[in-house]
Amino acid sequence: MALQLWETLKESITVYTGLTPSTFFTVLAVGLTLYYVVSNLFGSSDDRHVPQSSRAFEEQVEPLPPPVQLGEITAEELKQYDGTDPKKPLLMAIKSQIYDVSQSRVFYGPGGPYALFAGKDASRALAKMSFEDKDLNGDLTGLGVFELEALQDWEYKFMSKYVKVGTVKATVPVTDGAAEGPSGGVSENDAAAEGPSGGVSENDAAAAKPAEADVPKPAEEGSLETAPKKTEDTEAVGDEVKKE
Numbered sequence: 001m002a003l004q005l006w007e008t009l010k011e012s013i014t015v016y017t018g019l020t021p022s023t024f025f026t027v028l029a030v031g032l033t034l035y036y037v038v039s040n041l042f043g044s045s046d047d048r049h050v051p052q053s054s055r056a057f058e059e060q061v062e063p064l065p066p067p068v069q070l071g072e073i074t075a076e077e078l079k080q081y082d083g084t085d086p087k088k089p090l091l092m093a094i095k096s097q098i099y100d101v102s103q104s105r106v107f108y109g110p111g112g113p114y115a116l117f118a119g120k121d122a123s124r125a126l127a128k129m130s131f132e133d134k135d136l137n138g139d140l141t142g143l144g145v146f147e148l149e150a151l152q153d154w155e156y157k158f159m160s161k162y163v164k165v166g167t168v169k170a171t172v173p174v175t176d177g178a179a180e181g182p183s184g185g186v187s188e189n190d191a192a193a194e195g196p197s198g199g200v201s202e203n204d205a206a207a208a209k210p211a212e213a214d215v216p217k218p219a220e221e222g223s224l225e226t227a228p229k230k231t232e233d234t235e236a237v238g239d240e241v242k243k244e
Helices: 002-017 021-062 073-082 102-108 122-130 144-162 188-192 202-214 220-242
Strands: 072-073 091-094 097-100 161-170
Touching: 002 021, 073 091, 091 122, 091 144, 097 144, 122 144
Parallel strands: 072 161
Antiparallel strands: 091 097, 097 161
16 A cells, blocks of 8 residues: 555656656755754844843833822923833823823834823813824813714723823913902002102191191181271370360
8 A cells, every 4th residue: 555655646746747756855855954954044133132032022011010199290390201201101181181001102102103191181182183282282262062972981981991190280370450459450659659648648648737827827807807897996096085
């Protein structure tokens, strides 16, 4: 049985290759030898680099430190956690809530597709699916219903996947009305400079009193009427004395 198979194989080799069986097996052995030599020459360098690359990958994938609670920080302080400093966690905020996204550094870290969201409150940009700088903030004014729903989905995703580590401190804009006093436009310093009579200080009033005292007062009506009467009586008495 085996002899018949060997004879059939030799005939098949001669028919399909045109070579004798001995020549065919010689060529096959030489081909396998060349393949082994070439694979050792060009494949050995790759084999030597495999352990080093695996060690480098293991060093990069070190276990992440536990999230650190930051509390309430400003938007400027949040920019320090945009991933440029590998020693600091990678943070991102949605609706003023800060999340630690260090485990997704491949997406939100430098060079990632969403790297521009890191270190910022990207609520508006996520709601509008925008990558423009003007939308990289937490302002939600003017957003439509569908945009707010999209933002809500992002928030649910972050709440379920990442750890919340703080909040963004709200900034209150300073208006001109804040500089005015409690009396509606007059500051306390201006009010203190005015006197109790509403606009004239005590020093001005004191300086005005001596000036008023120097002005001569007009005579009363009674005194003007009495003076002529006394003159007429005196002349009458003088005439009587002359007659006597």
